[in-house]
Amino acid sequence: xxxxxxxxxxxxxxxxxxxxxxxxxxxxxxxxxxxxxxxxxxxxxxxxxxxxxxxxxxxxxxxxxxxxxxxxxxxxxxxxxxxxxxxxxxxxxxxxxxxxxxxxxxxxxxxxxxxxxxxxxxxxxxxxxxxxxxxxxxxxxxxxxxxxxxxxxxxxxxxxxxxxxxxxxxxxxxxxxxxxxxxxxxxxxxxxxxxxxxxxxxxxxxxxxxxxxxxxxxxxxxxxxxxxxxxxxxxxxxxxxxxxxxxxxxxxxxxxxxxxxxxxxxxxxxxxxxxxxxxxxxxxxxxxxxxxxxxxxxxxxxxxxxxxxxxxxxxxxxxxxxxxxxxxxxxxxxxxxxxxxxxxxxxxxxxxxxxxxxxxxxxxxxxxxxxxxxxxxxxxxxx
Amino acid sequence: xxxxxxxxxxxxxxxxxxxxxxxxxxxxxxxxxxxxxxxxxxxxxxxxxxxxxxxxxxxxxxxxxxxxxxxxxxxxxxxxxxxxxxxxxxxxxxxxxxxxxxxxxxxxxxxxxxxxxxxxxxxxxxxxxxxxxxxxxxxxxxxxxxxxxxxxxxxxxxxxxxxxxxxxxxxxxxxxxxxxxxxxxxxxxxxxxxxxxxxxxxxxxxxxxxxxxxxxxxxxxxxxxxxxxxxxxxxxxxxxxxxxxxxxxxxxxxxxxxxxxxxxxxxxxxxxxxxxxxxxxxxxxxxxxxxxxxxxxxxxxxxxxxxxxxxxxxxxxxxxxxxxxxxxxxxxxxxxxxxxxxxxxxxxxxxxxxxxxxxxxxxxxxxxxxxxxxxxxxxxxxx
Numbered sequence: 001x002x003x004x005x006x007x008x009x010x011x012x013x014x015x016x017x018x019x020x021x022x023x024x025x026x027x028x029x030x031x032x033x034x035x036x037x038x039x040x041x042x043x044x045x046x047x048x049x050x051x052x053x054x055x056x057x058x059x060x061x062x063x064x065x066x067x068x069x070x071x072x073x074x075x076x077x078x079x080x081x082x083x084x085x086x087x088x089x090x091x092x093x094x095x096x097x098x099x100x101x102x103x104x105x106x107x108x109x110x111x112x113x114x115x116x117x118x119x120x121x122x123x124x125x126x127x128x129x130x131x132x133x134x135x136x137x138x139x140x141x142x143x144x145x146x147x148x149x150x151x152x153x154x155x156x157x158x159x160x161x162x163x164x165x166x167x168x169x170x171x172x173x174x175x176x177x178x179x180x181x182x183x184x185x186x187x188x189x190x191x192x193x194x195x196x197x198x199x200x201x202x203x204x205x206x207x208x209x210x211x212x213x214x215x216x217x218x219x220x221x222x223x224x225x226x227x228x229x230x231x232x233x234x235x236x237x238x239x240x241x242x243x244x245x246x247x248x249x250x251x252x253x254x255x256x257x258x259x260x261x262x263x264x265x266x267x268x269x270x271x272x273x274x275x276x277x278x279x280x281x282x283x284x285x286x287x288x289x290x291x292x293x294x295x296x297x298x299x300x301x302x303x304x305x306x307x308x309x310x311x312x313x314x315x316x317x318x319x320x321x322x323x324x325x326x327x328x329x330x331x332x333x334x335x336x337x338x339x340x341x342x343x344x345x346x347x348x349x350x351x352x353x354x355x356x357x358x359x360x361x362x363x364x365x366x367x368x369x370x371x372x373x374x375x376x377x378x379x380x381x382x383x
Numbered sequence: 384x385x386x387x388x389x390x391x392x393x394x395x396x397x398x399x400x401x402x403x404x405x406x407x408x409x410x411x412x413x414x415x416x417x418x419x420x421x422x423x424x425x426x427x428x429x430x431x432x433x434x435x436x437x438x439x440x441x442x443x444x445x446x447x448x449x450x451x452x453x454x455x456x457x458x459x460x461x462x463x464x465x466x467x468x469x470x471x472x473x474x475x476x477x478x479x480x481x482x483x484x485x486x487x488x489x490x491x492x493x494x495x496x497x498x499x500x501x502x503x504x505x506x507x508x509x510x511x512x513x514x515x516x517x518x519x520x521x522x523x524x525x526x527x528x529x530x531x532x533x534x535x536x537x538x539x540x541x542x543x544x545x546x547x548x549x550x551x552x553x554x555x556x557x558x559x560x561x562x563x564x565x566x567x568x569x570x571x572x573x574x575x576x577x578x579x580x581x582x583x584x585x586x587x588x589x590x591x592x593x594x595x596x597x598x599x600x601x602x603x604x605x606x607x608x609x610x611x612x613x614x615x616x617x618x619x620x621x622x623x624x625x626x627x628x629x630x631x632x633x634x635x636x637x638x639x640x641x642x643x644x645x646x647x648x649x650x651x652x653x654x655x656x657x658x659x660x661x662x663x664x665x666x667x668x669x670x671x672x673x674x675x676x677x678x679x680x681x682x683x684x685x686x687x688x689x690x691x692x693x694x695x696x697x698x699x700x701x702x703x704x705x706x707x708x709x710x711x712x713x714x715x716x717x718x719x720x721x722x723x724x725x726x727x728x729x730x731x732x733x734x735x736x737x738x739x740x741x742x743x744x745x746x747x748x749x750x751x752x753x754x755x756x757x758x759x760x761x762x763x764x765x766x
Contacts, residue, residue, distance in 0.1 A: 181619075182613075183613040187636045190630040190637045191598070191605070194629045195598060197630060215578060219574065222567070227565060227696065230565075236564075247574075247577045248661045249576075249664050254573045257573075274631065278631045278632055284619075
């Protein structure tokens with residue numbers, strides 16, 4: 001697939017949320033909004049919309065469009081002829097509520113005080129991100145989504161979406177998400193929040209907070225990326241003495257991590273990061289019902305595609321299989337695909353060659369008549 | 384096996400090193416020493432000594448003895464009837480040079496200044512730890528060790544030992560060590576050093592340094608322990624609100640990690656930690672020769688046992704197999720055993736039931752005549 005197809009028709013918009021916007025854990029936001037981008041054109045019966053729910057650090061800029069020709073975070077997947085084919089679909093990518101790229105979050109001004117929310121931003125949950133995203137879909141006058149797609153944190157949000165809004169999406173694609181975080185994922189994210197939260201609460205200067213964000217991001221990156229890929233990319237390569245880090249060594253992998261940490265610290269709001277990270281750890285799909293199977297019974301999509309990556313340690317393939325089995329047991333037509341990539345949790349960002357055929361094949365079925373509820377594809381690993 | 388067998392005869396000693404003691408990367412230590420403990424009795428021909436080389440954080444107190452009846456870090460493996468049977472062997476455990484439990488390290492007084500070395504401690508390498516340990520063995524008048532055994536960092540040190548001192552040990556047991564660290568292990572340890580090193584270099588107060596050590600240790604623990612074990616031990620259990628951490632959540636796993644981090648920060652010298660961590664990342668067995676296979680040709684043990692753990696992410700089983708294959712290719716009689724334990728890298732500390740039969744079986748062969756060099760056991764995973 002060409003790296004630079006014709007850029008899709010697209011726009012960037014900011015959508016006001018109903019005000020006050022009540023939150024799952026209590027409290028409400030007044031005058032809140034979400035930023036989104038769209039690619040392709042909404043058809044006359046408003047039936048071709050796909051909603052993308054993002055990972056923790058992504059903005060709504062998933063693909064280039066005339067108003068912003070810079071490559072988006074899922075550029076290789078969105079556009080004419082791509083997995084999310086903009087000749088056919090109207091693709092909507094929403095910046096999560098609580099994030100810092102145009103949607104209301106801790107860095108936004110609290111209308112009650114005229115100051116940024118910061119630590120006073122109310123407790124955010126995955127459910128709030130799902131509800132805000134659906135409110136944007138409502139605002140666009142779209143009754144039923146052709147599909148809802150989520151990756152990582154967005155995989156959780158997509159599961160919340162189909163449980164909270166039964167019948168509002170025809171299909172679900174959940175990529176490297178979870179019904180609930182593993183203990184190990186909680187431990188590693190908690191540590192990141194501790195580092196950032198402590199620096200912020202101590203009222204440390206912006207340099208100390210930026211350094212905390214940098215360290216936290218490095219821990220995060222090491223939990224996303226597969227060891228196999230690090231080995232292949234960097235091995236034991238060494239480079240120019242690296243005075244900044246204090247590690248006492250000069251391995252290339254350290255430079256690379258430092259660059260990623262720096263970039264993140266300069267672009268992401270620390271409290272947004274903290275809130276979104278905590279929301280992931282507190283998410284439990286089973287809470288949508290009295291039991292996990294009751295919760296799954298709320299889901300009314302025509303079919304679901306669950307994609308996991310064998311080398312993902314943060315959202316292990318075992319968890320993806322659990323999502324698929326839970327949905328299938330609730331009579332949702334479910335397909336489970338396990339991909340192998342040394343990129344680990346980050347595979348969905350970099351392995352478009354693996355994800356494209358799987359997602360395209362799944363979405364092709366959208367034109368066929370709705371199958372009777374209760375038909376279940378076998379759960380089988382692929383590729 | 385009983386948890387409290389009769390305590391072995393044992394002693395704690397401090398051995399002076401030859402002075403000056405030249406270091407691998409340049410420089411020398413004057414008046415340096417290493418702390419060690421011994422268990423069991425040296426036989427009349429001094430042929431039954433086993434040298435244990437430890438992981439990063441361990442002291443020489445591997446087992447209880449009359450002078451210190453508190454349980455040692457390898458208590459379940461050392462004593463009458465245990466894997467390292469003190470009715471038969473004279474077991475020596477050395478605190479690594481550069482550590483802080485009686486051996487000379489950054490927290491020791493520099494005789495040139497009368498002040499602690501701190502940041503001025505010369506660059507430490509794994510080779511130095513091996514040489515200092517062998518100097519202690521020399522001091523005890525032991526010509527040939529019955530075996531040298533190393534775990535984790537000590538696994539690296541044991542490989543350095545058999546390359547530096549050919550013929551001074553009859554057998555080698557390397558557990559979860561490496562010929563050289565993986566890129567991922569370097570990245571995670573570099574990050575720990577950056578956190579500790581930055582706090583120390585900034586001359587931050589002892590509370591800030593203790594906090595840095597705590598964070599670094601938590602990152603370390605998460606790299607040692609298997610996710611499967613965390614899941615089983617803690618799941619999503621929550622506990623009393625946990626005001627200290629700043630993570631915004633109260634999961635049991637966070638309390639547990641915090642306790643471990645605290646304990647380590649209170650007991651381990653920060654510069655010792657930093658130096659030992661860097662030494663691991665800089666170790667390369669291949670440097671003992673022009674090539675890896677030349678280096679392996681230096682090894683003259685009668686036989687080697689290499690043990691790996693399938694769930695170890697920090698020193699993956701793949702690396703253990705590499706050690707075994709490298710030695711076998713150099714005509715060292717080598718056995719490779721891969722154990723499965725959810726404890727991951729920490730398995731050697733907690734899974735005595737798995738390690739005991741494997742090590743006992745291997746050491747039983749010590750009474751048999753030396754087999755001709757060149758005989759190679761098949762490399763096969765076990766258990």
